[in-house]
Amino acid sequence: MKRSKAYQPELIQSLRNPREAEEYLNAALEEDDPELFLLALRNVTEAQGGVTQLARKTKLNRESLYKMLSERGNPELKSLDRLLHAMGFRLAVAANR
Numbered sequence: 001m002k003r004s005k006a007y008q009p010e011l012i013q014s015l016r017n018p019r020e021a022e023e024y025l026n027a028a029l030e031e032d033d034p035e036l037f038l039l040a041l042r043n044v045t046e047a048q049g050g051v052t053q054l055a056r057k058t059k060l061n062r063e064s065l066y067k068m069l070s071e072r073g074n075p076e077l078k079s080l081d082r083l084l085h086a087m088g089f090r091l092a093v094a095a096n097r
Contacts, residue, residue, distance in 0.1 A: 015047035018088055025089065035071065041083070042069045048087050057086035 015021045021044045028040035045054055051069070055062040060082060068075040068083070075083070081091055 011043060012047045015044050021047065021087070022089060038069060038071070038073050038075075044087060045069060045083075054083065054086050058082045 015024060025037070025040050025044060028037045031037075045051060048054060051065050052062055054060075055065050058065070058079075060068075060079060064079070065083070067073060068079055077091075084090060
């Protein structure tokens with residue numbers, strides 16, 4: 001039987017590209033599932049160097065950042081904005097089409 005290949009390393013590698021990460025995060029948002037969006041944020045965070053590096057960039061407490069990105073995370077808008085800004089992104093609103 002053929003073994004399946006782990007996709008996580010390739011996903012993280014592709015998310016190092018800002019355009020790929022942008023499309024990935026927007027696709028997660030379109031699913032209207034907060035847990036899926038947090039998973040996508042965790043993956044992009046890993047691709048961007050991990051929580052410790054982003055904690056330095058955002059000036060947020062590392063433990064708070066871990067909690068924010070956890071499966072039970074419920075980030076405040078301000079913290080989410082700082083995290084996205086540190087990754088080179090911004091929050092935006094678009095009309096439903």
